[in-house]
Amino acid sequence: MAQARRAKRGYEPPQGAIRQSQIVTTFGPGAMVDLLHDAVLIGGLDLWAMGAQGRAGAGEIIQEPRLRARVLQVLQAQFDDEDGVELSLDRPFRAPPAGDDSAPSRAMGIKAFEFPRWFVCQNCRALVRKDQLDYKGHTYRHACIGRKNGTATPVRFVSACKHGHLDDFPWKFFVHNKGPVCSHPQLYLEEGSSGDFSEVIVRCETCQQWRKLSEAKTDQALPKCQGERPWLGVDSREGCDEPQKLIVRTASNSYFPQVMSALTIPDPEDPIRSKVERSMELLEPATLENLPLIRQLYAAKLSHLAEYADEQIWASLQAIRGKVTGPNVKLRTPEYERFMHEPLEQHGEIPREEDEFFARRADLDELPKQLDRIVLASKLREVRTLIGFTRLEAATPNLQGEYDLGVRPARIARSCAWLPATEIHGEGVFIALSEAAVAAWEALPEVRTREAELEAGYEQWVGTVKNPPPFPGIRFYMLHTLAHMLITAVSLECGYAASAIRERIYCSAPGEDQKMAAILLSTGTSGSEGTLGGLVEQGRRVGLHLRYAWDLATLCSSDPVCAHHSPRGDYGEQYLCGAACHSCLFIAECSCERYNKYLDRALVVPVIGQPRALAFFPERPG
Numbered sequence: 001m002a003q004a005r006r007a008k009r010g011y012e013p014p015q016g017a018i019r020q021s022q023i024v025t026t027f028g029p030g031a032m033v034d035l036l037h038d039a040v041l042i043g044g045l046d047l048w049a050m051g052a053q054g055r056a057g058a059g060e061i062i063q064e065p066r067l068r069a070r071v072l073q074v075l076q077a078q079f080d081d082e083d084g085v086e087l088s089l090d091r092p093f094r095a096p097p098a099g100d101d102s103a104p105s106r107a108m109g110i111k112a113f114e115f116p117r118w119f120v121c122q123n124c125r126a127l128v129r130k131d132q133l134d135y136k137g138h139t140y141r142h143a144c145i146g147r148k149n150g151t152a153t154p155v156r157f158v159s160a161c162k163h164g165h166l167d168d169f170p171w172k173f174f175v176h177n178k179g180p181v182c183s184h185p186q187l188y189l190e191e192g193s194s195g196d197f198s199e200v201i202v203r204c205e206t207c208q209q210w211r212k213l214s215e216a217k218t219d220q221a222l223p224k225c226q227g228e229r230p231w232l233g234v235d236s237r238e239g240c241d242e243p244q245k246l247i248v249r250t251a252s253n254s255y256f257p258q259v260m261s262a263l264t265i266p267d268p269e270d271p272i273r274s275k276v277e278r279s280m281e282l283l284e285p286a287t288l289e290n291l292p293l294i295r296q297l298y299a300a301k302l303s304h305l306a307e308y309a310d311e312q313i314w315a316s317l318q319a320i321r322g323k324v325t326g327p328n329v330k331l332r333t334p335e336y337e338r339f340m341h342e343p344l345e346q347h348g349e350i351p352r353e354e355d356e357f358f359a360r361r362a363d364l365d366e367l368p369k370q371l372d373r374i375v376l377a378s379k380l381r382e383v384r385t386l387i388g389f390t391r392l393e394a395a396t397p398n399l400q401g402e403y404d405l406g407v408r409p410a411r412i413a414r415s416c417a418w419l420p421a422t423e424i425h426g427e428g429v430f431i432a433l434s435e436a437a438v439a440a441w442e443a444l445p446e447v448r449t450r451e452a453e454l455e456a457g458y459e460q461w462v463g464t465v466k467n468p469p470p471f472p473g474i475r476f477y478m479l480h481t482l483a484h485m486l487i488t489a490v491s492l493e494c495g496y497a498a499s500a501i502r503e504r505i506y507c508s509a510p511g512e513d514q515k516m517a518a519i520l521l522s523t524g525t526s527g528s529e530g531t532l533g534g535l536v537e538q539g540r541r542v543g544l545h546l547r548y549a550w551d552l553a554t555l556c557s558s559d560p561v562c563a564h565h566s567p568r569g570d571y572g573e574q575y576l577c578g579a580a581c582h583s584c585l586f587i588a589e590c591s592c593e594r595y596n597k598y599l600d601r602a603l604v605v606p607v608i609g610q611p612r613a614l615a616f617f618p619e620r621p622g
Contacts (some may be wrong), residue, residue, distance in 0.1 A: 041115035045413035059094035067262035093421035123150025127187035161242035164410025375430035426524020429539035457567020461575035499588035556584035
C-alpha cells in the first residue's frame, strides 16, 4: 500500500544519503559528492531549507557559548565588514536539516548542484557539456556518431585554486595549447587501462590537436582562476589571481574542511550555568529589568530554571557573558584545567542523566613515573562547527585547535547569521604527563639535537605553503606520537575500532607560561546519548596499554629505513615526520587532528639507530 501511494504521487527515492554529522566534517558546502547516477556539489548555507523551528527535520539550535565566542573572533579576523559576515553572539549554531526519505520536499534539506558540467560518453569517449545530452531514466545519453546512444558520466577532472574556487576544467583551452580554438571543436577523452595521467589524452577531432593530461600539472598550463564559487549559486564569482590547478574531483585534496570544536565544561562553582547556557537563545537579550518578563513569556521552555531566583540566573548569565567574550578566549586551556582539577573518584559515584560532562580522577595504585594522572570521563559533549574550507592545501590549526593563522578559508555562505554544527556525546580517557618529567626530557642534549633536525624539515615545508603555523615544538611531536601509539593499543581491548577513537592534544606552545602536556582519547557519536563505557574502563589499565604500545613501536616492519628517516633534506618530502610511516604510526585521518603529520616514534620509545636517551620512555613501562 505504501509503495502504491508513493508511486501514485510520483515519489522517487533519493540517489544518496549523507549523515548530518558528515555535512559538518566531510561533505559541507562546496564539497563534491558522488551519487549513484550523478555527481553533485553541496550548496552554501543560504540555500539550505532549514524549515520552521519545531518541525521534524528543522535545524535544531546547538548551544556552546565558549566555542561560538572564539569562532566569532576568528571570523572577524579573517573577513572584514565588506564581506557581509553576519555572525554574532546572539546567533546560534544549528544542526544541518534532516531530510525525509519517505516524503522528500523542497521545503526541507540541502540544495545540491550538478557538477561538473562536462560529461564523457562511455561508448565513444566524447567530451560534451550537460546541455548537449538527453536525460532518460536517471542517466544522461549521448548521441554517438554512427552508433547507438551511449551512457555519459560526469568527467572526473575539474580545476581549482588555493582560495577554494572551483570550475570546470578548461578542456578547449587546454587541448589547443593556449592557441585559438577551432570553429567547431569535437573533444574526446582517451584513457589507458590504468587511468594514470600519463595515459589520459585529450583530443580535438576537428583540428587533430591533442595533449596529454599530465601536462596540465605543470606551471602556467591552465589560465588564471576566475573566482568561480558555484556552490553559492549564480553570480557568485569573486576576484582571484591564483593559477588554476588540475584535481580529481574525488581526491582527498579537493576539500579540506576547517572544523573548530570545544568540549562542554560546566563551572563547578556555578551549578546552574549549564542550564542557562542551554537557553542562551532566549536569555541573550535579557536585562535585569526584563528577565522576569522573559521567564514568564517562555515559562515552558525555561521550566528547567524554575527553581532558581531571578538574581541567580542573572548572575550566571553575566558570568557567561564576561567569560566567553574576553579578548583571550581559548578553547583547550580551560578544558585542560578542568580535567586537572577533577576530584578523586568515589565508589558508587555515577553521572546524572542530565549531566553533559562527568569526569573523575582514577584511583590507581601505581602509575609509570612519566605520568601524572589519569582522568576517566564517562560523559563528554563535544560541539563541532564548520567555519570554512580550503582546497589543494589543508590549513593547519594552532595548538588550541583554532584557525587564526591568517589563512582565509573559502566561504560557505554569501551572508548567513549562523553556522552548521553537530554535537557528539561520548566518553574518554584523559592522560596527563608529569610536567617535571617532560621538562627534564626536553632539556636533554639528544632531544635538543633531534628538535633542531625536525625544525629543519619544518622549515623546508614552510617554503612550499602559504601562511604556515608556527613550529609546534618537540613536546607536541612526542604527545602526538604517544596518542597514535595508545589509540592502536587500546583499540585491541576496548571494543572500538581504532578509527572510532579520536585524539585531542593538550600541549603548550614553546615559551608559553601555562604548561600543558596531556592527551584525551575519546569516542562518541552524534546519533546517541553516549557510549557503553568500554573506553573509560581501559583507562584503569593504562600501564598495560603503555607496555603493549611500547612493544609495538620499538620495531617497525620498515626498519631500519623508517627508524633512520630524517626530515632534513628528505627527497620524499616527508618534512613533518621523523621515524613514522604507515607500518607503525599512521592511523585513520578521522582519528588524527593533523593528517598524520608531526610524528616521530624515536621521541617516545627506543628505535634502531637513535640514542636511547632520546625516548621519553627509554625503558619498558613497569
